[in-house]
Structure formats: structure tokens, C-alpha cells
Amino acid sequence: MTTPTWDEPGGPMPSEDFRAATSAIMTNIEQVIEGKGATVRLALAVLLAEGHLLIEDVPGVGKTKLAKALARSIDCSVRRIQFTPDLLPSDVTGVSVYNQEQRDFEFKPGAVFANLVVGDEINRASPKTQSALLECMEERQVTVDGTTYELQAPFMVIATQNPIEMEGTYPLPEAQRDRFTARIAMGYPDPRAELAMLSGHGAHDPLSDLRAVADAAMVRRLIATVRDVHAADAVQQYAIALVTATREAPEIRLGASPRSTLQLLRTAKAVAALEGRDYVLPDDLQALAVPVLAHRIIPTADAQLNRRTTDAIVAEIVHRLPLPHDRNRSPYDTRNGGGAPTNQYEPRGR
């Protein structure tokens, strides 16, 4: 394992190169997934934010295809795990096998030893197996038989799951869900895209034509560029305020974790960079709040009885929460008495 670690991601790129590289990846994916620009962009943003993606939707909308297209667009190691009820943790992480020739135990790396790991139908595996992913997702390492193996960088888990069919599934535990940076839904394609798909897929599988447009080194540089995006204090305050609001909302039993704050801001940076900005806007946070936060929170029983989805609850929090502002400057915030701290770079005492 001599690949570069996450802490040495490579130097940042000029914005033109960044834009060219990212748009090449997105265009590439969109050859396969048509009419889903926003979803593709979000998936890429999660990759650049060094996070993991959970794609949750009904069967047949292209979850696995998106995961595979993303993996194929980047020339790096890709492993696919089909989660089944009888899958074992060692299938995921790897196992030490006795080598008769060398008379020693030899470590056979599992499926996670790749840059991109596509976990299909993740909720079909038992919690025991699901838990195998905990360490590698957060700490990007695998510990087997007392030996810790570093994973490659970039490392990203793209998992899919079907929220409708509950028979024979094991819902992801909180800890596992919290490790996914964002949960996105594919949604049905619009009729035009579906028509194009019919005519296209009839001839051949577009996935097989997909060429890689980036490699792992480039992705590392892209990630370095994203890390360099500026998040003003006001934006950081707003991120904290958003996450805090989920913890204090009466409809929520369990709010979002501090890890989610970090991931929210990282993803926002990635989105900002994808939009060609070198600074994060509250708009980015607002747009990302639902995909990043909604899958981590647990609504109260009342809210569940009222059929309030976590998406709706988070959206309402976003809508209600005022931006951090200078109380001396703007008198128009009467909704939420508490004055949030202000950007320290704003002039004071006017």
C-alpha cells in the first residue's frame, strides 16, 4: 500500500483546469444518466468532498448505473459488492488466509480495497456485514487480525438501497447512515430522457462505451482545490446554526451530528467549486441541507404519525432559519430573536 494518503492530496488546480476536468466527468456520466444533471453534480460534489454517497430510490431508476458511471469515468480501481443476506464482513474487508507455501497467514484484501466501492442494495446485508464498512468509511483503513491496512485515496463508497421493499432487509443503523455524506434520490426520468434511453439502450449498453476522463491523481488535485475554497465565518456560523436547528427542532428526536456539520461545509465547498466560485454561499448550504442532513435525523413519533418526512422537516428549518447577520445593520429580523455572530470582516460601528 504505497499510494498517496489523504493528507497529501496533491496541489490545487487553476480554476480553468478544474472546470474543464469536472465538466468532462459530468458530461461523461450524463451520457449514461440522461436528464439528471443536478443528481450527477451532487454525486460528483460528494466525491470531491471526500464523502460517501447513499443513493436511495425505487428499483430501476438507475441507481447502480449512476454509481458505475461515476466509477468508470475515473480511471481508478473500482470494486462492486452485491450485498446479500449471507454476505460476511470478511468479504468486505478481507481475510487472512493460511499460505501453505509460506506457512504463514496472508491477508487477502476485501472489496473495499479500491478507490471507488459500489455497494449495491446495501440494506440487504445483515447489520454485522454492514458494520464492516464503519471503520473503512470514516477512518479509511481496515483492521484485520490486529493489522491495520490503509485504504487508497480517493476512497468513496457509493451505496444504493431500496426504501420501499422492506421484506428481508436490515435498515442501516444510525452510525452507518451518519457516515454517508449525502443521500440522494434519483427520481424518475422525464419522458424525453426515457425515450432517449429506450432508443439508446436498445442497441447497446452505453455504460460499456464509457471512457475514463480522469484518474485518481487528478481527483486528488480536484479535492485539493475544493479544500481551498473559502468559507467565510458567516457561512460557517450558518452551517452550525442549521445543524443546531435540527437538534433543537421539536419534531426531531435525534438531530444531526457534528460530523454532519463538517460534511455539510465540505460538500458546500465542492458545490461552490463546481459552480466556479472560490467561496461558499449560504445558498450552497441551503441547497445541500436536505441531501446532507435529512437522512441522519430521526423524527419524533408525532412527526412520523403526521407523515412528516425528514426531508420536509429539514426544508422547513432551512426556510425558517434566518441568515447570520449584524443586528446593528439589519433591523428586519424579527422572527428569531437571537442575534447570530457576524462576519468579523464586516465593518462595525457605523
Added chain:
Amino acid sequence: MSGRRRLGLVAAGATLLAAAPISSIFDSYTWLMQCLLTVGLIAGAAVGARTLRFPAWAQALSMIVVLLLTLTWLFPSGEEFLIPTPSTFGHFADLFTQAGQDTRSYGVPVPDRDGLLFVTVLGIGSVAIAVDLLTVVARKPALAGLPMLAIYSVPVAVYVDSVPVLPFIVGAIGFLWLLVSDNIDRVRRFGRRFTGDGRDVDVWEPSPLAAAGRRLGVIGVVAAVLLPLLVPTISGGLLSQLTQSGSGVGVGPGNGTGGRINLFASLSGQLSQADEVDLVRLKTDESTPYYLRFGVADQLTTNGFGSTNPSGENIAQGLPDPRTSTAGGAFAEHRAEVQISDKLAQGMLPVYQNTIGLDGLENGWFFDDNQQVVYSNRRSTKDVAFSFDYVRARYTPQMLRQAERLNPDDPIVKRNTSHPDDPTVSALVTRLTAGKQSDYDKVRALYDHFSTKNGFTYRLSTQPIANSSEIASFLQTKVGYCQQYAAALAWMARDAGIPARVAFGFTRGEKDGDSYVITNRNAHAWTEIYLKGFGWIPFDATPAANVAGAARSDYAPDVDLPEPTSTASEGAAAVPDADPSAAAGGVERPDRPDFSDQSTAGSADSGTGVLSGTAFLIIGLIALLLVLLLVPALRRVLLRRHRHAVTAPKAPKVRSLDGPGDIVVTAETVKARADAHAAWDELMDTMVDFRIPIDPSETPRVTAQRLITDAVLLEEPATAATLLGTAEEKARYARKPLEGGELTVALTRVRKGLARSANRRTRLAAVLMPPSVLMRWRLGLAEASARLVTVSGRLRDVLAKASPRRLLPHRGR
């Protein structure tokens, strides 16, 4: 009887009690009988309507109908039988007019004049209806106090100095009765009264639960009584000037027969009427007649001049002939025919001085030999036509100079020289009459004093005189009209020991064919001086140029005439002849104030102080109000200019090039940030001004986009709004703010765009009453009050710790 019906009767009773103040207005109690009848019938109608369970509007209607029927019955025009016809309403209108005239003519107490009675009954009836509706239908008896108070305002308006208190107490008792009845009715409807300790309480027993209310009531009454004592009063100032009419009479010993006209009030009323009405048409065989006179004011007290009641014998007894009783003068006998119009209705007959015989009058007219007036307590001059013989005396200064001095004990002297002590007047009289021997010369000296040369200015808009000090002050301010001139000269003559009084009447009027037409503009007052052997001699000190139809005699020539003053050309019409001289036919309605202003352009305007002071005060108050109204707009404009102004940026406190996140902090970026923030704040305020909601959860980018869609901004303004949004966004969140953006131009464009899409009301409000400023103030106020509450709460906690009650055992019980 149900509570509502009983309450209706109480309302009627309370109304009658509240009508008590009217008793101080009327001389007799006819009004009370009529009001009793009216209010009783109205109450009956109300009870009936309620018994038949009429709806509220029908109850009101039935009461109004009963009031109308009662009025028709009490004041019939003679052509209907109880059911009002159009002629009835015409009659009512006449009564209204008559009441208006009567209020101008009569001082209180007034006799039973039909017009006044009609207005009284109508007023009390209306109040009765209002009180009934407010009490029984609306169940708001406290509001019923307002119409009841309106009745009391009548004597308040009439009696300036001392308002009778007793009627007010009676009225107040009525009001309290109403309140108590209503509350008792409420309690009875509720059921039992209880005190909280499980015991029933009788209706009249004070409930312990109401103790707080009683305490509040006591505090309220004490505050209401004490506070006005602390506030500086305005009596003698604005109030008394506003409610002037009718003071100065009404005092004095004679409150007997018939109504006494307040001649001063009547005079100013006539002169200040907006329209000119013909009052008298007169035909005489004399070529240059003097003034018609009908009344005199011969009492001078601290309250000013007042009239004594005339008393005398029926004119059927014959009138005295001056030729037999006085010594000198050239007499000529003349005859005049008079037709008085329906606009002049008074109990005093306008005739020439020295009338010796009257024809064509009905019985009931009397002649007062002392005042030389023809009067009646029953008859009115309305539509009267008569003719009379009179003697015109002509005097020369030489003749009058022969008049002997009067014996100081002569009753005429005693009666007509009393006057208030005023050292300034006495000093002036002493100075003017120094060295004069005969009474006539003294009077002439005083008379000549009232000249334009001496600074006297005619101004009709002067307030009527209310008391003696105002006459004295006229000698200082030197601005006034015939009242002031006549009264001042009479006082000065009295001060010099010569009997004098003020006569009222009409100047000659305008010639129309072979007769004279006398209008209300000819109403006039002048001075009469008593000279021994000659009787009462008229002296008119008012500038002839300013009085339509003024006349002068050669014993009292126009003092302004020889002087080449600005009035000379007008005064030239009043050339004195050997005979009583003709006054200016050519002078056009000089009584108008604007004219008098022109004619006295050169004179001192020291006397305008009182009037213009009030005017200035009012103008000042209005200006202040306007300024106050404009304060929000001004504040908004200043704020905008402040934001638009390019202010030099202060040097940043920390000049770091390697701060967190590589923020570049230089003077330029600080300024660019400040500019963007100022522009954004201004945009927010502008949006508030144009009633576009502000959402604090929106980012600048979204706000700008929403502004564009909400306000339908097109092209330029839309670009400008986007620019402002971007500038603020970068200033807040980016490493480097947007520099070099035309933010001020953008703001102006957005504002124009908003104004274009807003409606007129919003636009106007945005300029005059900017909601942004008002909202800031409101929020500031709310914040301040919240702070106050917090501080006071903390203070209370501190004090509570120090309270000794804390130490008492079982304080919580």
C-alpha cells in the same frame, strides 16, 4: 317591567336632568314644559317600540318620528294638522334663521323666542334619542355622557366668566343615575352577586371585589380635579376670545322685563355678517339726514359699557319736543317713512334723534325719555312700516361753547359719568383737556385725539370689546372700529366729568331713488355727549372714511380731513358743510377689513399683535405638525444620502495579508465591503418602503432574484438588482469584495423600477411616510421598552430581597 324598559325611562329622566343648564339661558320655564313633553313622548315611543319587540333601527325611527310630530305640534306653521307638510319644514327653517338672529341679538337670559325654543326642544329631543339608543340599545351608557355634556356646553359658551355650577351638578347626577341603573341591571341579569366568600350580597351593599375599582375611581377623580389646577390656565386668553359673544351684558341689577339686547354683540354680529342684507328702507324730506338710532349703552363698569333696561310710557302718550325743553340750536322739522325688512327683528325701533311723533305702529311700543329710544318688550320691528316726525337740530361750535357747566350733583351727571378708575386714561384726558374751558372745547379736544395723525387705525376684524380694560387698551393699540372709538370717547368724556354714552344705530345708507337703503353694513355706534341746555349731542369719533354713510357736523368735523394723509382722497367726500355734512357716497363699503388695511397703510400696526399673535401661533402649530409629519421622510432622505455619500474608509485595525482563509484586508477592500453593505441596506429599506417583504432567511442572491420577479423589474433595474445582490454576497462571503460596481447608480435604477411597478399610494407612502424608518423606530421603541422591563424587573428583585416582609414567618400561608 323589564330592565330594558326601565332603563329607557331612566335615560329619559337623566336627559331631563342634564337639560338643567338650559335654565340659565332662558328667562322663563316654557322650554322646560316643552322639553318635558317632548322627552316624555320620546320615552313613551321607545317603551312602546320595545314592548312590540321592534328591531333597533325601528326603535330609533319611532323616536325620531315622535320627535318630529311633537315639534310639529308645538311649533305649527298653521297649515297642517299634526302631520308635517313641506310648509312645516319651511317654517322650521325660518325658526332656525330666527334663532340664529336671536342668538346674535339677545344677551342671556333670553325671553321665550320661538326660534330659540324650537332649537332647544329639537336639541334636547335629539339628545334624548341619542341617550336612549346608547344606553338601551348599545348598552354603552358611559358614551351617553357625551350628548349630555353637549347640553352643558351651551351655557359654557354663553357665560364666559362664571358658568353656573348647580345645573352641572344636576346634570351630573342624571348621568350617574343612568350609569348606576345600567350597572344594577347588568348585575341583576347576571344573577346573584357574590363576594367570593360564598355569601350573597345585596344590590346596594358595596362588594369587596369592587374595592380595586373604587380605589381607581377615587384616584381618577382626584387626578382629574388636581391636575387642571397645576396646568396654567388660558382664561382671558384664547378661550375667552373664542367664546366671546355675549359677555359684558347680563350683569348688573336689571334682570326683569324682557330680553335685553347686547348692543355691542349685536353690532359686531351685524358688521361681521358675510353677506349684506337690506334691513331698513327709509324716505325722508331732509336732504342730509343724520344717523338712525335705536339704543344706547349708558352704564360703564369694569365690564365695559352696558345698557340699562329702558323704561317709559306708551308712545300713545305722545313724545316730548326738544324745542320746548332745550335752549339753543336751529331746528327744522322733517318727516320720514320707514319700511323695516324681515331681517331686522328686535324690540328697539330705529328712528332719528328728537322724534316727536310716530304713526302707523301697533300698540305696545314705549318711549324712554332718558335714553330717547322707542322700545317694546312684545313687539318686533320685523316687517314693520311706519312714519315719524322729527326735529333736526343744527348747532355751531359757538353755540355749543355757550353751554354752561353742569352741576356735579345733577342726576344726569351722576348717572352718566361713572367710570372705572384707570390712571392711564385719566392722565390722557388731563393732558388733552388742559387749558380748555368749556365742556364743548374739552370734548372737541378729546374728539380730535382720534385721528389718523395720532395713529388711530380702523380695523373691523378687531375683537369686540368685552370689558373696560379692552377699551383702555384701545387707547394704546389704537386699532379698532366704531365700538372702540365710541366707547373710548364716551369714557374719556366721562373722565372729564361730562355725561356721555354710546348710541347704536345705522348710518345713512345708500341712496336708491328718493329713499335710503340701510343694510347691516350700516350698523354703527357713536358717542353722545350731554351739554347743558342742548341735551344729547352726537359725536362720531370713528374715521369717516371708513364708515359707509358717515356724517359729520361742523361742531364735530372730520378730524382727518385737513391732513394730507393717505386717506385724504377718500375723506374728501366727507366735506363738512354748514349743515351736518354729507359723508361719502363714493366710499365703497369701507368696513371691510382689507380696505381698512390699505387706508391705514402708514400707521403703526402695534395693534395687530393680539390677532396676528394667535394667527402666528396657529400657523406655527400647523407648521410644527407638518414638520413632525415630515420627520420620517426627512430621516429616510438623510439616511439615503449618507449611504450614497462616498465616505473615506478608515484604516483597518488589523492589516493582515495572511489572515484566516487568506482574506486580503486592505483599505480598498474594507471600503468596497462597506459600500456594498451600505448599498444593500439601502436596497432593503427601499424594498420595505415599497412593501416588498423581507425574508431574513433569504440570501442576497435569492432576495435579488425575488425582488426582480415580485416587482416585475425589467432590463436595467433587473441588472442593477442582480449587481447589488452580487456585491453584497461577495462582500459578505468572498475573499475579495466586488470593487468598482456602480452601486449608487444601480440603487437609483432599482428605486425607479420599483416606483414604476408600485401603485400611487405605495409610492406616496414610500416618500412621505417611509415604512422602513417607521419600522426601525417601532423596533427601537420595542427594544427600549423591553430593556426597561428587564431593568425594572431586576430592580424589583433587588428590592424584594431587601423587603422586611421576607423575614415574616408563614408569609406564604
